[in-house]
Amino acid sequence: MHESALLVENLVSMWWIALAGVFATVLALLTRRTIPDVVWLLVLGIVIGPHTLGLAESTEAVAFLRELGLGFLFLLAGFEVNTADMRSRAGRSAALTWLLCAGLGVGAGLLVAGGDWKVAAVLGIAATSTALGTLLPILKDSGVLAAPLGRATMLHGAYGELLPVLAMSLLLTTRATAQAAAVLVLFAVLAVVTVAVPARIFRRVPLLGRAFTAASNSTMQTTMRVTVWILITLMLLTAALELDVALGAFAAGLLLHAALRGAAPEHAGEIMHKVEVLGFSLLIPVFFLTSGMSIDVAAVLGVWPLLAGFVAMILLVRGLPVLCRELWTTTGSELTSVREKAALGLYSATGLPIIVAVTQIAAGSGLITVTTASAMVMAGAITVLVFPLLASRLTRRDAGIG
Numbered sequence: 001m002h003e004s005a006l007l008v009e010n011l012v013s014m015w016w017i018a019l020a021g022v023f024a025t026v027l028a029l030l031t032r033r034t035i036p037d038v039v040w041l042l043v044l045g046i047v048i049g050p051h052t053l054g055l056a057e058s059t060e061a062v063a064f065l066r067e068l069g070l071g072f073l074f075l076l077a078g079f080e081v082n083t084a085d086m087r088s089r090a091g092r093s094a095a096l097t098w099l100l101c102a103g104l105g106v107g108a109g110l111l112v113a114g115g116d117w118k119v120a121a122v123l124g125i126a127a128t129s130t131a132l133g134t135l136l137p138i139l140k141d142s143g144v145l146a147a148p149l150g151r152a153t154m155l156h157g158a159y160g161e162l163l164p165v166l167a168m169s170l171l172l173t174t175r176a177t178a179q180a181a182a183v184l185v186l187f188a189v190l191a192v193v194t195v196a197v198p199a200r201i202f203r204r205v206p207l208l209g210r211a212f213t214a215a216s217n218s219t220m221q222t223t224m225r226v227t228v229w230i231l232i233t234l235m236l237l238t239a240a241l242e243l244d245v246a247l248g249a250f251a252a253g254l255l256l257h258a259a260l261r262g263a264a265p266e267h268a269g270e271i272m273h274k275v276e277v278l279g280f281s282l283l284i285p286v287f288f289l290t291s292g293m294s295i296d297v298a299a300v301l302g303v304w305p306l307l308a309g310f311v312a313m314i315l316l317v318r319g320l321p322v323l324c325r326e327l328w329t330t331t332g333s334e335l336t337s338v339r340e341k342a343a344l345g346l347y348s349a350t351g352l353p354i355i356v357a358v359t360q361i362a363a364g365s366g367l368i369t370v371t372t373a374s375a376m377v378m379a380g381a382i383t384v385l386v387f388p389l390l391a392s393r394l395t396r397r398d399a400g401i402g
Contacts, residue, residue, distance in 0.1 A: 075249045077158075078250045080133075081254055083254065100325075125168055131383075150348075156348040172362065173243075195252075227275065229257060260352045295378060325344070326344060
């Protein structure tokens with residue numbers, strides 16, 4: 001009887017979450033995607049959550065699906081990153097820019113937190129992240145993904161996802177810094193082995209490789225099963241090593257993309273499409289909806305100066321340095337107009353998934369309050385709503401449209 005009641009409780013919450021996911025797509029289409037789907041997911045999560053209508057709860061089962069959604073979001077972000085581009089001149093410049101932003105962010109955090117360096121690290125990491133997975137559909141819809149602005153945004157987004165996750169693993173841990181670095185090196189080695197061993201087996205046994213490829217579009221979905229296994233393996237590995245699971249998921253996408261590009265480039269796009277279907281149909285919406293469900297709007301409005309201040313901090317320590325580097329140094333981005341460079345700064349300052357992840361860790365360890373975490377997540381949602389819209393307006397005017 002207890003198991004039946006538990007099942008009903010989980011299904012009721014998932015019913016409301018699934019319905020909210022449907023409404024989010026409808027609202028995004030009605031607004032011609034001016035307001036992105038992810039923002040509607042957060043808003044509807046707030047509406048159905050315990051702080052508003054109380055229709056859905058983050059039960060244990062829902063919370064597990066949320067973690068898988070986070071994993072798929074970062075897996076897709078890793079898939080989009082070209083490691084060769086990251087090693088290019090423009091890629092090295094994007095990495096240097098993030099380090100500059102991080103220094104400014106932590107410095108500003110120290111002022112705000114009164115010298116508490118761990119809280120400063122939370123603020124600095126959150127303020128300098130870039131929502132690569134969130135920006136991807138926006139860039140595709142605007143038609144700039146293949147243009148210099150799109151490529152530059154992808155590079156800043158790649159480092160704006162990877163480096164904050166590494167910083168989280170190094171700074172927001174109970175381990176000493178040297179121990180944390182050693183654990184990261186161990187994880188990197190094990191992650192490469194996890195991806196390299198199956199790839200080597202398929203190369204050494206061509207018959208097995210051909211059989212897996214032939215069955216990839218059958219009911220067995222062989223390549224997708226291997227992809228999901230690698231994702232869960234690296235998420236499990238990061239959890240066991242007490243690292244953030246986002247790092248494992250991002251590494252899975254990065255390594256899988258590199259392996260596929262070298263061994264079977266014709267299947268890379270197909271696998272990514274299948275991951276998008278699986279992720280964006282259920283798991284990723286669950287992640288964003290449950291993030292919204294944790295936000296207490298009344299409490300956030302009660303600390304509205306913090307909300308406005310964090311939005312301003314994101315713009316100043318992430319968007320402005322990207323713009324200044326583009327204006328006054330040679331970055332290799334191939335951007336020519338001031339409007340495009342300003343648009344790059346706005347895109348780079350668009351953050352949400354890392355903000356959700358880092359505030360979740362910080363609130364769980366007592367570094368910040370739940371209200372502060374909610375305000376920071378709300379600020380991230382505002383950047384997703386406002387910054388890409390401003391960037392698209394700038395580039396449309398630059399092209400002489402509107």
